[in-house]
Amino acid sequence: MTLDFLLEIGTEEIPDWMIQPALRQLREAFGKLVEENKLGGRVAWVEATPRRIALKAQGLADRQSDSEELVMGPPAAAPAGAAAGFAKKQGVSPQSLERVTTPKGEYLAVRKKIAGRAARDILADALPGLILGIYFPKTMYWTGKGGPRFIRPIRWIVALLGSEVVPFELAGVSSGNTTSGHRRLGATSFAVTIDDYEDTLKKNFVLLRADDRRRRIQEGIQALIAERGLQVKPDADLLETLVFITEYPTPILGEFDASYLELPEEVLVTVMRHHQKYFSVEKTGGGLAPNFIAVMNTAGDPEGLVRQGNERVLRARFNDARFFWDVDQKKTLAARVPDLEHVTFQAKLGSYLAKTQRTMTLVGELGGNAAAVRAVELSKCDLTTELVKEFTELQGVVGGLYARAQGEPEEVARAIYEHYKPVSMEDSIPATATGRLVSLADKLDTLRGCFGIGLAPSGSSDPFALRRAAQGVVKILVEGNLELPLAQLAGGDAQLEEFFRDRIDYYFREVRGYPYDEVRAAMAAGFDNLPDLQRRLEALHIVRPTENFEPVAASFKRIKNILRQAGFPEGEVDERLIEAGPERDLYDAVARVSGENLPEIASLRPVVDRYFDKVLVNAPDARIRANRLAFLAQLLRKFSSIADFSEIVTNGL
Amino acid sequence: MESFQNIVLKLKQYWADRGCIIQEPYDVEVGAGTMCPETFLRVLGPKPYRVAYIQPSRRPADGRYAENPNRLYKHQQLQVILKPSPSDVVEQYLGSLEAIGIDLRKHDVKFEEDNWESPTLGAWGIGWQVMMDGLEITQFTYFQQCGGVDLDLVPAELTYGMERLVAFLQGTDSVYDIEWAPGFSYADVRRADELQFSVYNFEMADIATLWQVFELHEKECQRLLAAWPDYKEKQRFPLLAAYDQVLKCSHAFNLLDSRGAISVTERVGIIARVRKLAVGVAQAYLEQTTGEVAA
Numbered sequence: 002m003t004l005d006f007l008l009e010i011g012t013e014e015i016p017d018w019m020i021q022p023a024l025r026q027l028r029e030a031f032g033k034l035v036e037e038n039k040l041g042g043r044v045a046w047v048e049a050t051p052r053r054i055a056l057k058a059q060g061l062a063d064r065q066s067d068s069e070e071l072v073m074g075p076p077a078a079a080p081a082g083a084a085a086g087f088a089k090k091q092g093v094s095p096q097s098l099e100r101v102t103t104p105k106g107e108y109l110a111v112r113k114k115i116a117g118r119a120a121r122d123i124l125a126d127a128l129p130g131l132i133l134g135i136y137f138p139k140t141m142y143w144t145g146k147g148g149p150r151f152i153r154p155i156r157w158i159v160a161l162l163g164s165e166v167v168p169f170e171l172a173g174v175s176s177g178n179t180t181s182g183h184r185r186l187g188a189t190s191f192a193v194t195i196d197d198y199e200d201t202l203k204k205n206f207v208l209l210r211a212d213d214r215r216r217r218i219q220e221g222i223q224a225l226i227a228e229r230g231l232q233v234k235p236d237a238d239l240l241e242t243l244v245f246i247t248e249y250p251t252p253i254l255g256e257f258d259a260s261y262l263e264l265p266e267e268v269l270v271t272v273m274r275h276h277q278k279y280f281s282v283e284k285t286g287g288g289l290a291p292n293f294i295a296v297m298n299t300a301g302d303p304e305g306l307v308r309q310g311n312e313r314v315l316r317a318r319f320n321d322a323r324f325f326w327d328v329d330q331k332k333t334l335a336a337r338v339p340d341l342e343h344v345t346f347q348a349k350l351g352s353y354l355a356k357t358q359r360t361m362t363l364v365g366e367l368g369g370n371a372a373a374v375r376a377v378e379l380s381k382c383d384l385t386t387e388l389v390k391e392f393t394e395l396q397g398v399v400g401g402l403y404a405r406a407q408g409e410p411e412e413v414a415r416a417i418y419e420h421y422k423p424v425s426m427e428d429s430i431p432a433t434a435t436g437r438l439v440s441l442a443d444k445l446d447t448l449r450g451c452f453g454i455g456l457a458p459s460g461s462s463d464p465f466a467l468r469r470a471a472q473g474v475v476k477i478l479v480e481g482n483l484e485l486p487l488a489q490l491a492g493g494d495a496q497l498e499e500f501f502r503d504r505i506d507y508y509f510r511e512v513r514g515y516p517y518d519e520v521r522a523a524m525a526a527g528f529d530n531l532p533d534l535q536r537r538l539e540a541l542h543i544v545r546p547t548e549n550f551e552p553v554a555a556s557f558k559r560i561k562n563i564l565r566q567a568g569f570p571e572g573e574v575d576e577r578l579i580e581a582g583p584e585r586d587l588y589d590a591v592a593r594v595s596g597e598n599l600p601e602i603a604s605l606r607p608v609v610d611r612y613f614d615k616v617l618v619n620a621p622d623a624r625i626r627a628n629r630l631a632f633l634a635q636l637l638r639k640f641s642s643i644a645d646f647s648e649i650v651t652n653g654l
Numbered sequence: 655m656e657s658f659q660n661i662v663l664k665l666k667q668y669w670a671d672r673g674c675i676i677q678e679p680y681d682v683e684v685g686a687g688t689m690c691p692e693t694f695l696r697v698l699g700p701k702p703y704r705v706a707y708i709q710p711s712r713r714p715a716d717g718r719y720a721e722n723p724n725r726l727y728k729h730q731q732l733q734v735i736l737k738p739s740p741s742d743v744v745e746q747y748l749g750s751l752e753a754i755g756i757d758l759r760k761h762d763v764k765f766e767e768d769n770w771e772s773p774t775l776g777a778w779g780i781g782w783q784v785m786m787d788g789l790e791i792t793q794f795t796y797f798q799q800c801g802g803v804d805l806d807l808v809p810a811e812l813t814y815g816m817e818r819l820v821a822f823l824q825g826t827d828s829v830y831d832i833e834w835a836p837g838f839s840y841a842d843v844r845r846a847d848e849l850q851f852s853v854y855n856f857e858m859a860d861i862a863t864l865w866q867v868f869e870l871h872e873k874e875c876q877r878l879l880a881a882w883p884d885y886k887e888k889q890r891f892p893l894l895a896a897y898d899q900v901l902k903c904s905h906a907f908n909l910l911d912s913r914g915a916i917s918v919t920e921r922v923g924i925i926a927r928v929r930k931l932a933v934g935v936a937q938a939y940l941e942q943t944t945g946e947v948a949a
Contacts, residue, residue, distance in 0.1 A: 013744055013765070014765035016767035141779075141780035141796055141808075143796055145738065145807055145808060146804055156741060184763070185748070185757065185759050185763070277788055299759075302762075303760075306788045307760075308830060314787070314788040314789045316827065321725075406889060465787050625923045
């Protein structure tokens with residue numbers, strides 16, 4: 002007989018961002034549990050709201066099948082005492098021992114029947130450990146010191162196998178068949194069966210499935226704005242947060258006074274998104290509308306109380322922002338430069354004033370003009386403003402906006418605005434050339450400084466976000482087509498150069514999607530000039546699928562192996578020793594073909610193949626042998642300026 | 655419409671009905687209700703305790719000369735400690751909101767992750783900010799550590815920001831428009847206080863004097879803590895007085911901060927000095943009340 006299984010761990014509100022990883026683990030751990038215990042079945046779904054983590058499995062055996070185990074004893078030829086002792090130890094009579102033939106001879110053995118355990122017992126034993134084994138980034142205890150740890154207190158547990166409760170206790174809670182609804186719209190405690198579980202929850206204002214909650218939010222939003230000529234600024238991350246922070250989500254449309262639209266859009270959106278978890282709303286023709294969408298964790302707002310409450314909160318926040326903006330204008334960015342002395346960048350690296358001064362020099366060395374130097378000079382001043390103290394995520398952006406408002410040239414304002422970009426691998430690089438140099442100089446100063454005082458990231462610890470900074474440098478150099486020598490940018494720090502090498506490799510593989518062997522091959526020919534590396538890599542990628550390329554690459558690998566075995570001999574090629582025929586043909590072809598033209602190099606295939614077919618490199622005559630090795634070395638050198646083809650992984654060779 | 659004081663009275667009554675001692679505010683300046691001995695010291699050790707009190711909390715840097723409708727140098731917190739936390743603690747909390755007239759079926763309540771940490775007290779906990787219609791009205795924390803010590807019983811701490819809560823209930827855009835008592839606005843009661851202390855905290859407090867104050871209280875606390883190990887009649891030892899010195903240090907630190915006298919680098923070091931005192935008192939207190947020496 003097979004049975005369905007339902008588990009619901011009822012908790013207090015779990016942080017939204019931890020829920021999905023927990024569900025993946027639960028699915029995996031339960032799958033492993035039934036597999037190891039040979040219960041069969043499969044996990045039908047895992048779902049969660051902030052207050053419950055649930056799993057349903059189908060087709061579990063109600064008990065394990067009985068099994069047999071053969072316990073091996075002494076050899077059959079052993080004295081009778083040994084057989085008796087073995088039988089006694091196994092709790093059977095000596096007569097019941099069997100003889101078993103093995104490759105090592107005949108042995109005595111006991112055949113034991115092991116009764117399969119009931120699935121209910123297996124689950125009851127295993128579930129407490131399985132639940133507490135779910136990893137959360139930050140756990141708590143709540144029943145007292147030494148008690149179980151979980152993400153938030155566990156308040157009830159539903160565990161049903163078929164129609165029966167799987168009985169166990171965890172953190173003082175006994176498993177059962179009762180669950181709890183929405184905190185205010187649903188019943189506090191009610192019984193469920195596996196079949197009516199989801200429907201009963203729904204009647205108690207809990208939408209168990211994330212998909213259902215997502216749909217309810219999206220459809221609700223559409224209904225609110227459809228006929229108003231409005232559209233929502235798409236925000237997938239915010240949507241997911243709201244899906245997992247609610248049990249019964251309902252969007253509402255709020256308004257704010259249009260006079261706040263005088264504040265920069267960046268500030269308004271940040272307040273709405275980061276501080277209030279609202280969607281911003283745009284007019285269909287473009288531009289922010291004086292509206293927002295909040296998502297409630299309840300069924301409706303018939304009296305408009307929730308809308309009014311949210312509007313009041315937003316008004317207060319916007320008032321703050323406006324207040325900070327006005328206060329900040331009383332002192333220009335330029336007048337704030339000396340204040341940076343009191344803002345620590347890093348204890349050993351000094352203040353932001355010191356950083357600013359270093360970076361001003363650096364941006365000049367990188368070829369930055371007067372505007373770039375000015376942008377650097379003002380770039381960190383917004384750290385002393387009230388608006389950035391309140392909305393730290395707007396650093397840079399606020400500086401740029403203030404610079405513009407204070408009459409700095411647009412080139413300067415724009416560069417300040419963008420100088421933290423790219424903030425992630427997906428983010429774009431600064432749009433202006435000046436912005437790119439300012440961003441580069443800022444990141445390079447941080448990298449050089451931190452590496453210089455031994456703060457290179459180790460493992461997952463990277464408090465200064467140096468990986469992100471280095472990725473940003475790589476992205477700007479490549480996508481901004483800046484041919485600045487990387488070794489020089491690293492300031493002669495070998496460890497930093499090595500760090501860059503990893504970032505470059507990562508960038509081309511993970512962000513740009515080039516195969517790892519192509520990246521390796523192109524990087525082996527140098528990575529000091531990243532736009533050049535990009536061009537070589539792209540050329541390699543284009544030629545790679547052509548008919549002749551991989552065989553030629555395989556031949557190059559062969560050449561490298563031959564040279565390696567010969568200890569990479571040095572020597573000049575003596576043209577007079579080149580034999581007519583395949584060797585001469587290759588010699589002439591190599592002289593003719595450009596080392597930087599990959600299709601031409603690939604076209605060498607027939608000549609190369611014939612050479613290896615007909616010519617014995619390890620010729621008996623030492624002079625001829627040395628000359629052939631010298632020739633191959635010359636060939637390899639010539640054709641390695643684009644990429645080291647021996648790094649290309651080829652099939653069947 | 656319920657006045658500020660009526661809402662306070664109702665909340666106190668609600669928690670008194672649930673077994674809380676109703677305490678009065680502690681009469682030393684604190685930055686948060688958590689710092690009062692009724693919380694910081696009482697949560698230590700294995701003895702159950704329930705208490706609720708209003709605590710005026712002073713954060714000098716948050717002052718705005720009574721010009722900002724939402725920011726105050728001194729605000730009133732209702733602090734509730736339930737040690738150990740009952741299993742229906744969230745329900746009890748929601749019940750308290752209903753007790754002051756909020757129909758939760760008509761409002762949007764969300765519990766958003768917000769873990770609390772006080773580096774100066776060597777204390778941290780796990781919890782949420784409770785959001786009502788987009789407004790944070792309560793900080794809800796399950797204490798895990800205090801004074802660097804793992805807590806025996808896990809207390810729930812509920813901190814209601816009274817000005818915000820009442821402004822929400824009365825529907826005012828500015829805390830100064832709150833009706834404190836019939837005929838008296840919040841501004842009538844507190845505006846002068848906010849203005850004058852903003853002037854003092856930002857402009858006139860003497861930095862050299864504040865440093866002296868800080869160091870005097872630090873020394874006094876250190877002197878007491880040094881005397882503790884060899885003091886014979888442990889029950890008589892004035893650890894509570896030592897703790898007052900910690901609070902004085904903390905307040906002096908906050909004033910120095912609002913005067914802009916503390917650089918970011920110095921900051922870490924000074925927090926560590928106050929924490930050292932707080933942790934020292936907490937561990938001695940645990941020993942005094944339970945006879946156990948903290949590991």
